[in-house]
Structures are given as structure tokens and as C-alpha cells.
Amino acid sequence: MIVVTGATGNVGRRLVETLTAAGEEVTAVSRHVSAADVPDGVRTVRADIAKPAVLDRLFDGADRLFLLTSGDYLASGGDVAELAGVARQAGVRRIVLLSSQGVGTGRHAPAFEEAVQASGLEWTVLRPGGFASNAFQWAPSIRENRVVAAPFGDVALPVIDPADIADVAAIVLRENGHNGQTYVLTGPEPISPRRQATAFGDALGEQVRFAELGEDEARAAMSAFMPPVVVEATLAILGSPTEDEQRVSPDVERVLGRPGRTFADWVARNAAAFE
Numbered sequence: 243m244i245v246v247t248g249a250t251g252n253v254g255r256r257l258v259e260t261l262t263a264a265g266e267e268v269t270a271v272s273r274h275v276s277a278a279d280v281p282d283g284v285r286t287v288r289a290d291i292a293k294p295a296v297l298d299r300l301f302d303g304a305d306r307l308f309l310l311t312s313g314d315y316l317a318s319g320g321d322v323a324e325l326a327g328v329a330r331q332a333g334v335r336r337i338v339l340l341s342s343q344g345v346g347t348g349r350h351a352p353a354f355e356e357a358v359q360a361s362g363l364e365w366t367v368l369r370p371g372g373f374a375s376n377a378f379q380w381a382p383s384i385r386e387n388r389v390v391a392a393p394f395g396d397v398a399l400p401v402i403d404p405a406d407i408a409d410v411a412a413i414v415l416r417e418n419g420h421n422g423q424t425y426v427l428t429g430p431e432p433i434s435p436r437r438q439a440t441a442f443g444d445a446l447g448e449q450v451r452f453a454e455l456g457e458d459e460a461r462a463a464m465s466a467f468m469p470p471v472v473v474e475a476t477l478a479i480l481g482s483p484t485e486d487e488q489r490v491s492p493d494v495e496r497v498l499g500r501p502g503r504t505f506a507d508w509v510a511r512n513a514a515a516f517e
Contacts, residue, residue, distance in 0.1 A: 247291055248272060271289055323361070326357060327361070374505050406494055
């Protein structure tokens with residue numbers, strides 16, 4: 243049995259579907275998950291994993307865990323060491339942590355990774371860069387005005403398709419040989435916000451204009467749905483990325499045996515949300 247936290251998100255939903263299709267028993271965990279969100283036969287548990295009182299009921303019959311630690315988990319004081327300890331006592335032997343590339347570049351604290359590494363479980367850490375699915379924030383402006391508004395219009399980063407993160411996680415959860423590994427997950431090429439607007443235009447068959455936001459405008463918009471510390475770290479990456487943050491990592495292809503999907507691939511698959 244594999245427990246997947248964050249099971250209704252951009253990574254978790256795909257991961258649950260992939261594992262189920264491969265014949266794995268899965269428990270899907272999120273605060274609002276229901277049977278309608280998952281394939282037939284998947285056990286669902288509604289829970290906030292930052293609350294210790296709920297942890298005991300998550301791991302019945304489980305031997306592997308996919309752990310997603312969101313900004314909300316951080317803000318709620320989630321304790322990865324405690325969660326991993328409960329999981330181990332329940333019989334979980336392998337944990338895959340969805341972390342962040344920012345840990346490796348020093349922008350984010352390493353506490354969650356350190357807790358997993360000290361857990362006594364087999365562990366693998368996944369460090370994705372920026373998600374292609376962050377572009378969903380532009381859906382209203384693209385639908386209504388055919389405009390992408392973003393800061394730092396010509397700074398390119400190798401954003402990753404969440405489907406590739408899920409595919410890597412599925413392999414790492416199911417196959418041996420990944421214990422003690424940290425994988426940096428990026429897309430196959432850097433792409434700027436201006437070029438992302440072009441990709442939307444190509445998919446929709448009409449021009450999508452790019453409008454550059456000032457840094458203060460962007461900060462105000464992001465503060466509506468991100469904690470302040472995450473806003474500042476994100477702006478720093480978007481505006482002044484390090485060489486490591488702009489570099490394409492080989493890890494997706496190493497694990498999957500194929501190149502990662504491009505941003506244009508992601509747009510084509512999700513074009514209906516922007517029409």
C-alpha cells in the first residue's frame with residue numbers, strides 16, 4: 243500500500259492515477275479528497291497532515307509514503323520528523339519527499355529533508371524547480387484579454403511539468419535503487435514568461451500578448467495566495483536565478499529514460515482551461 247499525500251494537487255492526482263494503473267494499492271490523502279477525485283478502488287482519507295492527531299489513521303497497511311509538504315504545511319507548523327516516526331512505527335519502510343530545488347540552492351531551509359534523512363526509513367528526495375502549472379494563475383487574463391502578465395519577462399527558467407514529477411515519484415516509490423538519492427527535477431529547456439505567452443498563442447491559435455509587471459505589482463499579487471517568506475523567495479528566483487536554477491538537470495531523463503515534457507507540451511494538454 244502506498245500513501246499519497248496532497249492527492250488532489252497537480253502532482254498527487256497524477257501520481258494516484260499512475261500508481262493505480264500499475265496495480266498498486268493506494269491511499270489518497272488530502273483535506274478535501276473524495277471518491278470522485280480518485281480511480282475506483284482507491285482508499286481516501288480526509289486529513290490535515292500538519293495535525294498530529296490524524297496521523298495514526300493514515301498508514302494502515304502501508305509500506306510506502308509520498309510526502310508533499312506545501313506552504314500551508316509549513317505555515318501550520320507541520321512536523322516531518324513526527325510524521326515519519328508515526329509512519330515507521332506503522333510499518334512504512336520507504337518515504338519519498340517532494341521538496342524544492344531551493345533547498346539545494348540555499349533559498350529554502352533544509353529541515354524537512356534532514357528529518358526524512360534521519361527517519362530510519364529508506365528515503366528519496368525530489369527537488370523540483372518551478373512548476374509549469376503555475377501558469378494556471380494566468381487563466382483568467384488569457385481567457386478574457388489574451389494577456390499574460392508577469393515580472394521579469396525575459397528571465398528563462400526550466401520549469402517542469404507536474405506530470406513528470408509524478409512519473410518520477412511513481413518509479414522511485416515502486417522500484418529499488420533510489421534509496422539515499424536526491425533528484426533535481428527540471429524541464430528540458432529554460433523558457434521565459436514572454437516565450438510562455440507565445441506558447442499559449444500557438445496552442446490557442448491567436449496572439450497572446452505579454453505585459454511585464456513591476457516587482458511590487460508582482461509581490462502584491464502573489465501575497466494573495468503565498469506566505470511572505472515564499473513570496474520573497476519566489477521573486478528572488480524569478481528575477482535573479484542562480485546558474486543552478488537556470489541549468490537543465492539530467493535527473494528526469496535518468497529516471498524516466500526519456501526527456502522531460504516541454505512547457506509547450508503542458509500548454510497543449512491544458513489548453514481548454516485557457517480558451
